[in-house]
Each structure stands twice: as C-alpha cells, then as structure tokens.
Amino acid sequence: MVTVSPKEGERYYLRLLLTHIPGPTSFEDLLTVNEQRFDSFREAALALGLLQSDAYIEDTLQEAVAFQMPSSLRLLFATLLVYCSPADPRSLWETFEPQLSADYNHHQPSHGLSPPEIRREVLQDINNSFEQMGKSIADFHFVPDNFKRGYAERLTKEIESEKTLAVAPEDLLLSQKLNFEQKHAYDTILNACFSLEGQAFFVDGPGGTGKTFLYRALLATLRSQNHVALAVATSGIAASILPGGRTAHSRFKIPLDFSKTKSCQLSKQSSAAKLLSESALILWDEASMAKRETIEAFDELLKDLMDSDLPFGGKVVVFGGDFRQTLPVIEQATKEVLIESTFPVSPLWSKLHKIKLTENMRAMFDPGFSRFLLSVGEGREPVDAQGEITLSPNIVIPYLDKEDSLNRLIESVFPDLNLYTQDPYSLINRCILAPKNSSVDELNEIMIRRFPGSLQTYISSDKTVDQRHQSDYEDFLNSQNPKGLPPHKLLLKENCPLMLLRNLNPAEGLCNGTRLICRDLGQHTISAEIVFGHHRGKRVFIPRIPLQSPDNDKNGIPFVRTQFPVRLCFALTINKSQGQTLDYVGIYLREPVFSHGQLYVALSRATTAAKVKILLVPGTFDGTKVDCKTRNIVFPEIFRLTNHLCVYRMANLLPMRDVMPHMKNWSCIITVQEKQQVTNSLGTPTRKQKFVFCDSEVSQTWCSVLDVII
Numbered sequence: 001m002v003t004v005s006p007k008e009g010e011r012y013y014l015r016l017l018l019t020h021i022p023g024p025t026s027f028e029d030l031l032t033v034n035e036q037r038f039d040s041f042r043e044a045a046l047a048l049g050l051l052q053s054d055a056y057i058e059d060t061l062q063e064a065v066a067f068q069m070p071s072s073l074r075l076l077f078a079t080l081l082v083y084c085s086p087a088d089p090r091s092l093w094e095t096f097e098p099q100l101s102a103d104y105n106h107h108q109p110s111h112g113l114s115p116p117e118i119r120r121e122v123l124q125d126i127n128n129s130f131e132q133m134g135k136s137i138a139d140f141h142f143v144p145d146n147f148k149r150g151y152a153e154r155l156t157k158e159i160e161s162e163k164t165l166a167v168a169p170e171d172l173l174l175s176q177k178l179n180f181e182q183k184h185a186y187d188t189i190l191n192a193c194f195s196l197e198g199q200a201f202f203v204d205g206p207g208g209t210g211k212t213f214l215y216r217a218l219l220a221t222l223r224s225q226n227h228v229a230l231a232v233a234t235s236g237i238a239a240s241i242l243p244g245g246r247t248a249h250s251r252f253k254i255p256l257d258f259s260k261t262k263s264c265q266l267s268k269q270s271s272a273a274k275l276l277s278e279s280a281l282i283l284w285d286e287a288s289m290a291k292r293e294t295i296e297a298f299d300e301l302l303k304d305l306m307d308s309d310l311p312f313g314g315k316v317v318v319f320g321g322d323f324r325q326t327l328p329v330i331e332q333a334t335k336e337v338l339i340e341s342t343f344p345v346s347p348l349w350s351k352l353h354k355i356k357l358t359e360n361m362r363a364m365f366d367p368g369f370s371r372f373l374l375s376v377g378e379g380r381e382p383v384d385a386q387g388e389i390t391l392s393p394n395i396v397i398p399y400l401d402k403e404d405s406l407n408r409l410i411e412s413v414f415p416d417l418n419l420y421t422q423d424p425y426s427l428i429n430r431c432i433l434a435p436k437n438s439s440v441d442e443l444n445e446i447m448i449r450r451f452p453g454s455l456q457t458y459i460s461s462d463k464t465v466d467q468r469h470q471s472d473y474e475d476f477l478n479s480q481n482p483k484g485l486p487p488h489k490l491l492l493k494e495n496c497p498l499m500l501l502r503n504l505n506p507a508e509g510l511c512n513g514t515r516l517i518c519r520d521l522g523q524h525t526i527s528a529e530i531v532f533g534h535h536r537g538k539r540v541f542i543p544r545i546p547l548q549s550p551d552n553d554k555n556g557i558p559f560v561r562t563q564f565p566v567r568l569c570f571a572l573t574i575n576k577s578q579g580q581t582l583d584y585v586g587i588y589l590r591e592p593v594f595s596h597g598q599l600y601v602a603l604s605r606a607t608t609a610a611k612v613k614i615l616l617v618p619g620t621f622d623g624t625k626v627d628c629k630t631r632n633i634v635f636p637e638i639f640r641l642t643n644h645l646c647v648y649r650m651a652n653l654l655p656m657r658d659v660m661p662h663m664k665n666w667s668c669i670i671t672v673q674e675k676q677q678v679t680n681s682l683g684t685p686t687r688k689q690k691f692v693f694c695d696s697e698v699s700q701t702w703c704s705v706l707d708v709i710i
C-alpha cells in the first residue's frame with residue numbers, strides 16, 4: 001500500500017483504517033465502528049483508538065494563550081491542525097474558542113457583533129489561514145460544513161486582499177531613486193503592463209545591481225494603483241525579501257517531483273488561477289536558480305489559463321536573476337546535468353526581452369571591489385596551476401591555528417555580542433557564510449554558547465516511518481542531521497537569530513528561509529518576530545511539528561522528526577544567503593566552495609572590501625597556509641548560453657569594445673570609474689581633467705577633457 005502523510009488528512013485516516021480493519025467490504029464498513037456510523041475516516045479512526053492523544057497540541061495552545069495574542073493564536077491553531085493532524089480538532093476548538101475569539105469579544109461593544117457573528121468572523125479568519133496553507137475548514141470537521149465560504153465570496157476575497165496589499169511609503173518613493181538603467185527597465189516594463197500587449201522579460205544583473213530595488217519600485221507603483229502584481233521567488237529566502245512575496249512553488253502549485261507529474265496542480269476554477277489571470281504583472285526573482293522545467297510548467301499553466309499560445313499566455317512576466325550566482329540545486333549532479341537544467345536551455349529563453357543592469361549599487365562606494373567581484377563572478381580572475389585564485393591579504397584572516405583564526409573571524413563579524421541582546425536587529429545583518437551545512441552547524445553551535453542568556457535545549461522525537469524498525473534505529477536517527485530538518489538537539493537563547501525551515505504559511509510571511517528573532521522560549525512553543533520583508537516586526541508562534549526526512553537522504557531510512565522547524569542563523573550556507581545585502585560578512589572556507597557561483601555570491605553580499613573577512617583553512621598536509629589562494633568555480637558555458645542569445649536580442653546595447661565608428665542605433669552604457677582633479681598641462685597653461693570609464697563587461701577606457709569643456 002502506498003505511504004500517505006498525515007498532512008493529507010482523510011487519505012491518511014483511510015489508509016490507517018485499511019491497515020487495521022480486516023476484510024472491509026465498503027467505505028461504509030470503514031466508517032462504521034460499533035454500529036455507529038461516523039462522518040469522516042478520522043472520527044472512525046479516533047473511535048477505534050488508532051490515534052495518539054492530542055495532549056501535546058493542547059499544551060502548545062495552552063502555553064500560547066498566556067501571551068494574549070489572539071490573532072497569532074488563530075494562526076497557530078490553523079498551523080497545528082494542518083501540520084500535526086490532531087485526533088480531535090472539535091474538542092480543541094471547543095476548549096480554545098474563548099481565547100481564539102478574545103480580541104473580537106473584547107471589542108464587542110464597538111463592533112456590535114452578536115456571539116454567533118463573532119464565531120463566524122473567527123472561523124473565517126482561521127479558514128483564511130487554512131486556505132493559505134492549501135486546506136479548508138471543511139477538511140477538519142470541527143464546525144458544520146455549511147460554514148464554508150462560497151466560491152464567489154472566496155474569489156473576491158483573495159483578489160481583494162492582493163489588491164489591497166499595503167504598500168510601504170518608502171517603496172512608493174523608490175521609483176524616484178532609480179538609476180539610469182533601472183529607470184529604463186522600470187519604464188519598459190510598466191509600458192508593457194499598461195499597453196496590455198503582454199511580454200516576458202529577463203532582468204539580468206550581477207549581484208547588487210538593484211534588481212530587487214527595481215522589483216520593489218514596480219510592485220509599489222502597480223499596487224498603489226489597485227492592480228494585481230504578484231511577486232514570487234525560487235527560494236523562500238528571496239521571496240521573504242519581496243513585499244507580498246511567495247515561493248513560486250507554493251504560489252503556482254509547481255510539482256516538487258517532476259518524475260510523477262509535469263504540470264502545475266492549479267485548477268482553472270481556483271481563486272489562485274483567477275488571481276493569475278487578473279494580474280497586471282507577475283514577477284519571478286532568482287529565476288537563475290529555478291530548474292527550467294518549473295518555468296516551462298508555469299508557461300503551460302498560463303497558456304492554459306489564458307487560452308493562448310503566446311509565451312506565458314500573453315501575460316507580462318518579469319524574470320530576474322544572475323547566472324554568475326548559484327544555479328539550481330541538484331544533488332550530486334554533473335556540470336552538464338546542471339547546465340542542462342537551467343532556464344537558458346529552454347526554448348522559452350529566446351522569447352524573453354533581455355534587460356541588463358550593470359551598476360553595482362551595493363558596492364558603489366568601493367569601485368575596485370565591485371570590479372574584483374565581477375571578475376570573480378565571470379571567472380576572469382587569474383588562476384594558478386591548481387586552479388586557485390589569489391585573494392587580497394586585506395580580506396583574508398591569517399591562519400595560525402584553527403581555534404585562534406576562527407575566533408578572529410567571529411570577532412570581526414560579531415564584535416560585541418552583548419550589544420545584540422539589546423538590539424537584535426543590528427545582529428541580523430551580520431552573518432558568517434560557509435559552503436556546507438556541517439561548517440554552518442559548527443559555527444552556530446559555537447555562537448549560541450557564546451551568546452548571552454540562558455540556554456534552552458529542545459530534543460526532537462525521531463520515529464522511523466515503518467514503526468517496526470523504531471527500536472533498531474532510534475539512536476542512529478538522533479545522530480542524523482539531514483539538510484532541511486532541524487537538529488535533534490536544538491540549542492536556543494532569547495534574542496538569537498533563527499531561520500524557518502518550512503513554508504508554514506507563506507502569505508503570513510512564514511516561508512522556508514524566513515529570518516526571525518527568538519523572543520520567548522516556552523516548553524511547547526517558541527514565540528518569534530519576523531525580521532525581514534513585508535511582515536517585519538510581526539510576532540508568531542512556532543510549534544513543534546512532524547517533519548519527514550528528505551526522500552534523497554543518504555542514510556536511506558525514512559523517518560519523521562518532531563521538532564520546532566527552525567535552525568540558528570548566526571551562520572548560513574552561501575546558497576541561502578543569495579539575495580541578501582549584509583552589513584558585515586564573514587566567509588568560513590573550512591573546505592573550498594564546491595559549486596558554480598558560490599564564492600561570488602558570498603563575496604558579493606558585502607558593500608565594501610573592508611566589510612568582508614575570509615578564513616581559509618589550509619589542507620591537512622600543509623601546517624600553515626601562507627598564501628591567500630582558494631578555489632573559484634565558474635561554468636563559462638552558462639555565460640555562452642545566456643550571452644549568445646542575448647547579443648542578438650539586446651537590440652541596442654553593446655559592450656564598449658564592440659562599438660565601432662559610424663554604427664547606427666547601438667549604444668553602450670558606461671559608468672565613470674575615476675575622475676581626477678583638474679590639473680595644468682605640462683608646459684602649457686591648458687587645464688585638463690582625466691576620466692576613466694567602464695562598461696558592463698568592465699572594459700575600461702579613459703579620456704582627457706581639456707580647458708574649454710571644463
């Protein structure tokens with residue numbers, strides 16, 4: 001019999017009954033226990049005593065009640081029902097209804113709602129959270145089925161809530177701050193949105209050139225004019241930076257496993273589908289990290305929804321990304337497989353209008369660093385016989401012994417840990433990056449022990465999916481630390497930085513990758529504060545939930561870990577840091593980078609060379625490392641793929657070296673790299689001033705401006 005996750009609701013309980021009731025003859029048979037006919041398989045399983053007690057779920061809610069935050073409590077209630085599959089949701093509702101409705105009851109005189117109206121409002125609110133998690137209140141059978149909101153009402157509500165997304169006042173000002181290239185992109189894209197002709201774009205720019213800045217300006221302009229502008233990103237962390245951002249997978253219901261199905265699981269009648277067809281703009285950030293099949297599935301979805309053969313169904317779609325940064329993650333894939341999985345290989349790539357951003361706004365005050373970054377990202381930095389590049393000694397921490405050097409790295413990134421307990425927001429923009437999870441875990445463990453405050457330890461319960469193997473593997477499972485799962489032993493302190501590991505509720509800002517500050521550590525819940533993006537400052541409760549080990553886990557024993565879905569994030573993997581601007585970056589290369597774009601992503605999070613420090617740990621055969629060399633992995637093939645098609649499509653943009661005298665209708669965007677003081681020409685009274693110009697490919701040229709023009 002196929003395995004079914006408890007999250008699948010009735011399918012799970014049906015399977016449970018089938019494995020316990022010998023020789024059932026019908027569904028009726030399965031629903032009937034001791035001659036009583038139940039309405040759902042869950043209730044039948046509960047009557048048969050097949051379900052575990054809901055005690056820990058009740059304890060979790062009880063603990064959260066003390067914080068007196070009813071709206072966060074409702075979100076927690078919905079999250080627990082969706083993720084923890086309680087045996088008796090009705091009894092939980094009956095127990096906690098007063099606390100779940102406390103804010104409505106409190107305001108009753110001003111709202112003038114009757115008790116049944118309050119109940120309806122509260123249930124609607126909980127149902128909204130269910131719907132954001134792909135469920136409905138009807139799936140849990142704790143209120144009569146006729147409660148469910150009608151289709152038309154749901155539709156209007158979802159579109160209305162997108163249309164009324166709050167636009168931050170500072171975002172409304174961004175369009176006035178755009179640089180020349182950003183403004184050109186902004187105008188071109190908005191023209192397409194308003195001309196209703198439909199067009200797909202790719203905004204290509206090295207890290208820090210302000211792609212996200214441009215998206216925020218576009219979203220603010222359209223949303224403030226009551227248009228639907230949808231924002232998605234390939235990774236949760238990139239989505240959490242965009243206002244109203246969601247992961248592309250959750251928004252378009254893109255299958256996680258393409259071997260089973262290749263199309264998006266979104267019905268044409270759903271409110272999400274209606275939202276897509278109503279949208280003036282769909283924006284997909286970090287598309288360079290997406291597998292091309294996900295973008296192709298999205299294209300098919302839009303064609304189907306819009307009944308159109310035009311690319312992306314004739315909608316205005318803006319993809320953005322940077323192929324110098326990391327590519328799609330495919331475990332143990334060869335370079336060929338990786339490149340084959342990228343967007344430029346898709347036939348759709350040639351249909352996109354390419355827009356280039358070239359001016360590094362993040363590192364604008366350090367042009368030398370900006371040039372160095374690009375040279376690393378494009379693989380132009382000279383390599384030695386071992387294929388290693390040389391880093392400036394100014395950014396490398398001298399290696400003496402591991403402990404001492406690691407301390408120096410930590411102290412350069414986090415000079416005063418006491419300060420961060422008073423102002424945790426100043427900590428969240430400082431981070432140590434490493435290529436592998438194991439180094440990140442090592443650093444986070446050191447950091448949490450040094451961080452001021454009293455340590456709380458949360459131990460997970462680990463269960464094999466096949467219960468017969470439980471006793472053989474328990475200790476082994478506890479020792480496992482698979483990617484994407486929280487640790488068995490989670491060490492936390494108040495005010496420490498956390499990262500969420502699951503898309504608990506993307507619409508409420510709880511994405512895989514959302515960064516949080518831990519505020520209160522209960523026995524059954526963690527109360528935390530969202531620190532980035534649209535939901536910054538919002539308090540949420542995080543419960544323990546059962547989490548399945550990844551399918552491709554190397555240990556091969558599928559198991560479920562019940563733990564808070566969070567990890568510490570004093571240190572992050574380089575891949576997770578993509579898209580962020582950090583005040584101070586430490587890079588811990590206990591082992592060199594192992595994949596395309598990683599070194600570039602890590603270095604380009606910083607704003608100047610003075611705000612980055614790298615620790616290179618030497619090879620074991622070599623006691624002390626005297627040089628500053630490390631591996632930089634770049635697949636030039638990916639640039640050939642993107643540029644090959646780009647050069648023909650970018651109707652009028654060329655690098656400086658390709659511009660010829662008398663060419664017509666071509667231009668080259670250049671930036672001033674250096675402007676010297678006005679000086680007197682030798683031997684003549686003529687004054688002159690020297691300029692150095694640089695183009696997107698960092699080709700340089702210079703000129704002298706003479707007296708008359710100065």
Ligand SMILES: Nc1ncnc2c1ncn2[C@@H]1O[C@H](COP(=O)(O)OP(=O)(O)OP(=O)(O)O)[C@@H](O)[C@H]1O
Nearest residue numbers: 177178179207208209210211212213361362579581
């Ligand atoms: N026109 C601008 N004026 C002022 N600051 C800007 C401008 N454009 C971008 N920035 C700033 O530069 C930094 C980098 O911008 P942003 O994160 O948008 O770049 P990005 O291209 O998305 O980078 P990445 O590829 O690394 O995600 C941010 O701090 C942003 O606020």
